[in-house]
Amino acid sequence: MGLRRYVRTHRGISAFAAGVLLTLAALAAFGYYVLSDQRRTARILAAALSQALAREVRIERVTDVGTERVVMRGVRLPSDGGWPADLVAERVEATGPLLAAARGDAAPVRLVVTRPTVDVPAGGGVGIQATLENLRQGLASFLAGAVQVDATLTAGVARYAGGTTEFDLALRKAGGGATGELTLREAGQAPLVVSLNARTEGDLVRLALSGRGALAPVAAWIEDGGPSVLRGQSVEVSMAADLGPAPALNARGTVSVGDVMAGGGTAVFKDGVLQLSLPHATADLAFAAWVARLGWQPTGRAELADLTATWRPSAGSWPVLQAVLRLPSIALPAAAVGTDVRAEGVEGRLALEPVPSGHAVSGEARAERVRAAGLEIAPADTRYRLTLDAGGAIARAELAGLTARLEGAVLKGSLGYDGATRRLDTRLGGEEVDVGGLVRRLAPGWLAPADRLRLAGLSITGTGVDARELGAGTVRLEARSARLSRANGELGGGRTTVRAELGRTGVTLALETASVSATLPALNGKLPLLAGSAELHRTATGLEPERGRLTARDGQGRELLVASLARGATPGRLRLSVQAPALERLDGLWPQVARRVNGSARLDVELSGPGYGAADGRLALSVPEGEVWGGKVFVRSLEADVPIRRGVEMPGEPPWGKIEVGELIGYGVVARDVVSPARVFRDRLSLNDLTYALYSGEGKGWSEIELDAAGPMVRGKLNGERVRVEEFMSAYGIRGGTMTGLLQYDLGYEYRAGRLQVNGRFEVPKGGTVNIELLNRLLAYAQTDPSGVLRGALENLRAFEYKHAEADVHSAGDDVRVNLALQGRERFLIFPPKVREINIRNMPLSFLARQFPGAFAN
Numbered sequence: 104m105g106l107r108r109y110v111r112t113h114r115g116i117s118a119f120a121a122g123v124l125l126t127l128a129a130l131a132a133f134g135y136y137v138l139s140d141q142r143r144t145a146r147i148l149a150a151a152l153s154q155a156l157a158r159e160v161r162i163e164r165v166t167d168v169g170t171e172r173v174v175m176r177g178v179r180l181p182s183d184g185g186w187p188a189d190l191v192a193e194r195v196e197a198t199g200p201l202l203a204a205a206r207g208d209a210a211p212v213r214l215v216v217t218r219p220t221v222d223v224p225a226g227g228g229v230g231i232q233a234t235l236e237n238l239r240q241g242l243a244s245f246l247a248g249a250v251q252v253d254a255t256l257t258a259g260v261a262r263y264a265g266g267t268t269e270f271d272l273a274l275r276k277a278g279g280g281a282t283g284e285l286t287l288r289e290a291g292q293a294p295l296v297v298s299l300n301a302r303t304e305g306d307l308v309r310l311a312l313s314g315r316g317a318l319a320p321v322a323a324w325i326e327d328g329g330p331s332v333l334r335g336q337s338v339e340v341s342m343a344a345d346l347g348p349a350p351a352l353n354a355r356g357t358v359s360v361g362d363v364m365a366g367g368g369t370a371v372f373k374d375g376v377l378q379l380s381l382p383h384a385t386a387d388l389a390f391a392a393w394v395a396r397l398g399w400q401p402t403g404r405a406e407l408a409d410l411t412a413t414w415r416p417s418a419g420s421w422p423v424l425q426a427v428l429r430l431p432s433i434a435l436p437a438a439a440v441g442t443d444v445r446a447e448g449v450e451g452r453l454a455l456e457p458v459p460s461g462h463a464v465s466g467e468a469r470a471e472r473v474r475a476a477g478l479e480i481a482p483a484d485t486r487y488r489l490t491l492d493a494g495g496a497i498a499r500a501e502l503a504g505l506t507a508r509l510e511g512a513v514l515k516g517s518l519g520y521d522g523a524t525r526r527l528d529t530r531l532g533g534e535e536v537d538v539g540g541l542v543r544r545l546a547p548g549w550l551a552p553a554d555r556l557r558l559a560g561l562s563i564t565g566t567g568v569d570a571r572e573l574g575a576g577t578v579r580l581e582a583r584s585a586r587l588s589r590a591n592g593e594l595g596g597g598r599t600t601v602r603a604e605l606g607r608t609g610v611t612l613a614l615e616t617a618s619v620s621a622t623l624p625a626l627n628g629k630l631p632l633l634a635g636s637a638e639l640h641r642t643a644t645g646l647e648p649e650r651g652r653l654t655a656r657d658g659q660g661r662e663l664l665v666a667s668l669a670r671g672a673t674p675g676r677l678r679l680s681v682q683a684p685a686l687e688r689l690d691g692l693w694p695q696v697a698r699r700v701n702g703s704a705r706l707d708v709e710l711s712g713p714g715y716g717a718a719d720g721r722l723a724l725s726v727p728e729g730e731v732w733g734g735k736v737f738v739r740s741l742e743a744d745v746p747i748r749r750g751v752e753m754p755g756e757p758p759w760g761k762i763e764v765g766e767l768i769g770y771g772v773v774a775r776d777v778v779s780p781a782r783v784f785r786d787r788l789s790l791n792d793l794t795y796a797l798y799s800g801e802g803k804g805w806s807e808i809e810l811d812a813a814g815p816m817v818r819g820k821l822n823g824e825r826v827r828v829e830e831f832m833s834a835y836g837i838r839g840g841t842m843t844g845l846l847q848y849d850l851g852y853e854y855r856a857g858r859l860q861v862n863g864r865f866e867v868p869k870g871g872t873v874n875i876e877l878l879n880r881l882l883a884y885a886q887t888d889p890s891g892v893l894r895g896a897l898e899n900l901r902a903f904e905y906k907h908a909e910a911d912v913h914s915a916g917d918d919v920r921v922n923l924a925l926q927g928r929e930r931f932l933i934f935p936p937k938v939r940e941i942n943i944r945n946m947p948l949s950f951l952a953r954q955f956p957g958a959f960a961n
Contacts (some may be wrong), residue, residue, distance in 0.1 A: 141165050143621070145175065156745040159184025173197045178216075183226055187478055189222040204250045211277075214254040215938040223263040232350060232375060232416065239346040241303050242308045245281065246453050252276040261287075268320045268653075279303060287320035295320045295338065308346040315339045318360060332389045336361030363387045368410070381410040381426075388433060397495030403433035412455075421462040424455035427700060428468075439497055442571040447472040448482075460498060464489045473507075475570075478544055497522040505531070510540035514563070520570060529565040532661070536561045547645045548712045558582040558599070583638035585616060592623035596633065610646060612637040612904055618837025619655070624786075624810040628692035630663065632656045637668070648677060663688050671709045679718070681706040686726065696815060696859075700729035708747055721760065722783065740765030757782050774802065786810065793821070798834065800825035800846070819855040828867065840877025844870060844908065860914040870906035870928065878903055881923065884946050904928045912948075919948035 126720035145162040152160040160186075163177025173196070176940030180190040194217040256272040271776030274283040280302035287295040295316035302309050318336045342356030350372070357367030366384025375514030388401040406429040430449035439442050448471030455464050465488040473480040485505040492498045500520040507514055510530075517533035539556040542549060550556065564790040568576030580601040580945065585592040597618035604611040614637075619630040637651035651668040664683055671678040683689060683704040690698075701851040708720025726741040741764045748757035759780035767774045774797050779790040795802050802823030809816045824847035832841060907926040912919055 144168060148175070151182075158186055161760045170202050171198060171200065173201065182222070183351075188224065191220045192216045193218040209251055211253065214252060216254070216256040219256050219259040222261065223261065228327040232372075235343060235346060235350040235352055235372065239308050239348070239350055242281075242310070243303060246276065246301060246303050246308070248278055250276075251278075252281075266322065270320075285309065287316070289317070289320040289322075291315040292319040292875040293337070297702075302487075307347050310344045310346060312342045312356075313340065332363055332387050333360070360390075363390045366407070369780070375415055377412075377414045377416065377422075379410070379412040379414075379422075381407065383408050386412060388430075392495070397491070399436050399496065401433055401435050401439070403430055405430055405433075420457035421455065423457070424453075426453055427451075428453045428466075430480035431844075437571055441910050442475055444473065444475040446474075447468045458490060461492045461495075463491065478510060478541070480507045480509050492522075506933035510538075510544050512536045512541050514561075516563075525570055527565060527568040527570040529563070531559075532562040533558075534561075535559055544645075547637065551589065551716075554587065557586050557588070559584045559586075568605060572607070573605050573610075573941040576605045578603040578605065589623065592621065592627070594621040594623055594626065594895070595619070607641075609641050609649060610639040610656040612639065612651075614653075626692065628694050630690075630691065631658045632653045632660075635666075641720075657688055657691070661685075661688060662718075663692075669949040673709065675709040675711070677712070679706070679708050679710055679720075686729075696731060697733040698729060698731040699724055699734075700731070702729065702741070706747075711750060711752035719748045719757070721746050735769065737768040738764050739764070743781060745781045745783055745788065749783075749785055757784055759791075767795070773798070779806075790819070797823050797826055798830045799827040816853075816855045818851075818855075820849075820851045822849040823847065828871065840874040840880065842871065842877060843874040844872075844905075849852065850912075858917070859919075861919055862913045863911065865910045865912070867905075867908040870904070870908065872902045872904050873908075873925065874902055878941075880947075881943060882941075884950055885945060915945075921946045938949070 119127075141164040144165040148165055149160045149162040152162075159181055161177075161179040161181065162175050163179075165173065165175050167174035175195045176314070178192040178195045180186040182189040194215075194644075196215045196217075197212060198215075199210075199212040200210040201212065202439045203213050214567075239478075250739060252274065253276075254272070254274040256270070259270045261270055269288040271286045271288075272283065275281065280300070282301075282935045283299045285297040285299075287297070293316050295314060295318070297312065297314035299313075300311040300919060316337065318333060318338045322333065338358070338360045340358045342354060342355035342357065342358075344352060344356075346443045352370065354373035355368070357365075359365040364384070364386040366381050367384075368379060368381035368384070370379050372378075384407045385892060386405050386407070388403045388405055388577065391405060392400050408427040408429075410424065411428035412422045412424040428449070428451055430446065432444050433444075433449060435444040449468055450470075451466055451468030453464055453466040455462060457463075465486075467486050468484075470483045471481060473483055483505065484507070485502040487503075488501045489497055490499040496637065497520070500518075502518040503516060505514075505516055512533070514531040514533050516529065518527065518529040518531075520527050536558050538556060538558055538561075539550055539554055542556060553664075560581075562581045564579045566577045566579075568578065580599075580603075582599045582797065583597075585596045585599045596616035599616040600614070602613045614633075614635045616633050617631065619633045621627055621630075633653065633655050635651065637654035638649040639646040640649040648668055653664075653666040653668075654662060655664040657663055662684055664681060666679065666681040669678045670676075686700045686702045686704060689700075702725045704725075705723045707719065707723075708718040711717035722743070722745040724741060724743040724745075726738060728737075730737050731742070731775075741762070743762040744760040745762065746757040746760045748755070759782050762777075762779055762781040764777035765775065767777045774795040774947075777795040779793040781788065781790050783789075786809060790806045793802075793804045793806060800823050803822055804819060805820035806817065806819030824845075826846040826848075828842050828846050830845045831846065844867035846865060846867055848863060848865045849863065850865075852863075854858045903925070904927065905925045906928045908924065910921055910923045912921050914920075921943070922945065923941075925941040927939055
């Protein structure tokens with residue numbers, strides 16, 4: 104580490120200064136009196152110093168030698184001569200009572216080193232135990248001498264790892280203690296000033312160190328240059344340490360490196376074991392990853408509390424570490440876990456321990472929010488274990504006891520990630536889970552904002568899932584029941600299974616669900632079995648359908664509905680085809696419409712995207728015969744080709760198609776050759792120009808049919824003329840009387856939520872006759888003739904001739920009321936003088952049903 108090299112460098116300078124001060128005076132006196140040649144004196148002095156220091160010392164020449172002053176030029180302490188660094192000084196001057204210092208007296212000696220250059224070699228260190236012992240011995244031997252030293256190194260340059268740092272050093276030793284101040288400089292940056300104080304107490308060396316300033320001057324000293332986050336930071340450090348034999352260390356202090364890290368605590372090294380204790384610390388995650396030698400670099404900031412670490416450096420393994428961790432925010436690159444991960448509000452405990460393959464981090468954690476692979480988890484609780492290989496990459500990640508809200512879906516289970524294959528295995532589940540948000544994220548556009556999709560007894564199993572892009576693996580989903588709630592109804596199912604095969608270009612799905620029930624306008628009723636498959640294509644925004652098929656079957660396995668989905672002719676659109684091969688099998692659907700229908704139906708539309716929000720196409724129907732509304736409406740030979748258009752993405756109105764019915768019987772009224780243009784526009788079936796034959800006459804009108812949550816809504820208006828009343832009555836099944844005349848009518852109707860509303864007028868403008876038996880049935884309505892006078896006036900007639908008849912019908916509550924008026928013909932001696940007009944007011948249709956049961960039974 105760079106720090107250890109710096110300590111060794113400091114130890115070398117200290118040892119050099121100590122050796123020079125202890126031996127220089129004696130050797131200088133010898134050179135002064137005996138030798139006069141500068142280079143020969145330099146060789147002799149260098150040999151003497153090398154022997155005294157047990158390391159090679161080289162001196163180019165000695166320019167001045169005396170008892171009070173020695174000046175050396177070109178002094179070098181070579182790294183290949185036993186020194187931890189290569190030191191070259193342009194000039195070294197020693198002044199003071201050098202002879203007294205040589206005798207070991209407490210003589211003050213001043214040492215000035217001018218323009219020294221220190222080249223620190225790159226390479227491995229000697230270990231923390233040897234470093235501590237060398238540092239203690241060097242300081243102890245330096246402090247043990249009686250000589251008093253005032254040393255100054257000026258205009259120095261230190262070189263390491265391609266970088267250079269200017270420095271000045273002032274060192275003072277007196278009375279068994281020493282103080283010093285090291286100033287490190289880099290052009291354009293504030294200096295870094297380090298102060299030290301050392302003294303001995305028995306076998307202990309007490310060392311106090313403090314420093315403050317810019318980190319830039321020592322940036323090159325940090326191994327591998329350090330992370331970019333260190334650039335431009337300032338540093339502040341304070342430390343007090345006791346160095347003992349064996350070796351042993353007891354230190355306490357604080358350190359702060361700008362926004363990169365801050366903390367304080369104690370360190371104890373004894374019997375080869377280093378123990379650290381930090382009550383509180385913060386660190387930039389990129390810096391922490393660099394210190395831990397991880398193969399990837401996260402971003403964010405960590406807050407640590409109650410951190411303890413135990414490390415035996417000689418074992419060559421990682422320390423055992425425990426701490427309380429808090430991460431306000433963290434971002435992991437794809438190089439870590441296969442996909443970019445961002446988390447907020449992470450709290451928990453961690454434990455770091457060595458394992459055979461590297462080291463492992465484990466503990467419990469809670470995150471307020473996690474975003475990964477395009478999904479959002481908020482919040483999440485889990486027990487975790489990360490196994491890191493020797494290079495710091497994640498070899499294996501395991502989450503157990505996981506509880507998470509994934510896009511709103513509350514899930515519990517476990518997760519395992521293999522770093523070598525970047526594959527994910529997971530088992531998740533929940534009793535009542537809302538998966539609407541998850542579906543919206545994975546398949547945008549398939550659910551409306553207000554839709555809710557809930558699964559009960561959910562189990563999700565993922566095998567070999569590509570964690571980065573979801574581009575490989577298998578996901579299987581099983582649920583005891585499923586329910587889709589929309590604003591206009593619900594769709595529910597029993598046992599449901601979904602299987603997804605993930606690929607690089609898309610996803611293949613298979614679905615099967617039993618006991619489906621629905622109250623949606625487009626699907627209402629029950630289906631015993633629903634099975635389907637789909638291929639989804641990956642795009643920049645998510646998954647889009649490529650093709651699919653959905654089949655509904657009855658209890659015998661026969662097809663009820665078959666829907667297929669494929670890409671449309673227009674780019675970005677889908678083609679949907681829905682076929683009902685046998686309408687008679689659909690008795691479990693739309694039960695509110697009582698019916699018996701034979702035939703087939705087919706829907707072919709083009710969709711603007713997932714869902715039925717915008718569609719353009721056609722509906723084809725072929726019904727040989729059918730009954731609806733409990734047999735009150737009967738059709739024969741129905742053929743329809745109806746254009747459909749809905750949604751703003753499909754602008755304009757659709758063209759008109761055609762509907763033809765050979766025979767239509769409604770509430771006993773028989774119409775033939777019914778023809779009308781037809782289309783579905785904005786969910787409404789419009790028959791805008793109905794024409795038909797009604798007995799001897801003809802009719803026309805319009806009708807609209809619309810599905811809503813309460814069932815079908817039908818409304819329209821019909822009018823006709825030249826209908827022979829007697830033919831109508833005969834076909835309608837009215838017995839016990841007859842009536843003649845040509846009928847014309849104008850009738851409006853509306854059927855909604857099971858209730859029929861009518862409002863119309865019937866008229867026989869040219870009159871006819873009415874059989875007295877039929878008339879008597881009508882007169883049985885008590886409010887018509889309460890006195891019996893009318894009945895008495897007509898009792899001698901077999902038929903009543905009228906010149907004009909009219910009736911209006913209107914709905915009143917749950918019944919229909921009829922007003923009938925017959926105006927008699929005025930023939931001399933024939934017309935009863937007291938019966939000029941017959942009026943029946945507010946007669947309920949239910950009364951007519953009782954009077955003519957055969958007719959109203961149709």
